[in-house]
Amino acid sequence: MADGRALEEVVAFTRDLIRIDTTNRGGGEGNERGAAEYAAAKLAEAGLEPVVVEKAPNRSNVVARLEGTDPSAPALLVHGHLDVVPAEAADWTVDPFSGEIDDDGMLWGRGAIDMKGMDAMMLAAARSWAREGVRPRRSIVFAFVADEEASAEYGSRFLAEQHADLFAGCTEGVSESGGFTFHSGGMRIYPIAAGERGTAWLELTARGRAGHGSKKSPDNAVVKLAAAVARIGAHEWPLRVTPVVEAAVTELAALHGVEPDFADLSGLGEAAQLVEATLRNSANPTVLEAGYKVNVVPEHARAEVDGRVVPGGDAEFEATMDELCGPDVAWRYAHRDRPLTAPVDSPTFAAMRAAVKKYDPEGHPVPFCMSGGTDAKQFSRLGITGYGFSPLALPPEFGYGKLAHGVDERVPVEGLRFGLRVLDDFLLNA
Incomplete structure (x- = not known):
């Protein structure tokens, strides 16, 4: 379990990373080096040996491996991107790179949700394990990558093509766009991504x-x-209707007390938003x-x-x-x-479900397919099955999809701490 220091570090690390401007404007224009050096330093302090690699100057990627307790178990990749989409300061309530925490406990800034908060969770979990002297069963490969918000040419594609050895033994991976709270019909639903449209x-x-x-x-x-x-x-x-979307609609329909109807999602209430674009x-x-x-x-x-x-x-x-x-x-x-699909009946998916239920017993983790894509597409070229699981507790008035890439992106401090607890539990028990 993440210790008290880790629960403070996840907030501090998110603030620090937000304050490092890693705007990716596409066309090769980006600079992730400052954030990469920050992540590498935090990992080194935890006793890991991070490797920093670049395809071009300042387009930095960090990879570190933590050996698990079971050498026969396949390794698990946990990856997050360091770059963010542009933010026009004039449109924001606060400076988008301020990392400000307001009186309501909201941490503001570009990347708070997408996805420097998850990057901070990864760092905080690794450091917590080092302090506690614990290791996960499976070996964990942490990857902090560049250029996800453009072509991945300088990030995950470069890593998959030129540095595949860093991911040896990895069979599955987890990253962004899953495990966040989605409110529908008075229920807290946690969609876990098991697919992506191409x-x-x-x-x-x-x-x-x-x-x-x-x-x-x-x-x-x-x-x-x-x-x-x-x-x-x-x-x-x-x-x-793909198998993942069929599973998503079936589970969501059961939660809302209706029969599955793929042609008419109105019975799913707000949760229809989770599947309508992927049908x-x-x-x-x-x-x-x-x-x-x-x-x-x-x-x-x-x-x-x-x-x-x-x-x-x-x-x-x-x-x-x-x-x-x-x-x-x-x-x-x-x-x-390429489009991606992953099994929803795997032990890894079950471990993600269990971690969510442990910290929100009344929550409902369900599978879904992302309408867009992530770096999982590039890592799939190495035979790595990808899931979207960057857990985050969000209040009813929040919309994950509206804030990611949106004006006034922000995240509840307590939501980050919830996410760290869930991610930590999953990684230790996967």
């Missing part, structure tokens, strides 16, 4: 005949592209580019589409995009990552 970011291009804007333009690239974008935006994707593939047009002057018909037009694919839905997604784009618009993958 990422399918697309570039669409259309070509036509350039000409004067005052003349008839039957071969207009803008018109062709706009028609395809409109079809994509209006498309109704069919249901594709089907999706494609949202997000960028349009064409032309340079109002009286010139451009030869080229371009769009970007954020596609997400359920496990097993790749063939349907590609066939549908061919149909919606038609013969006049070409599409290609600008960035693609």
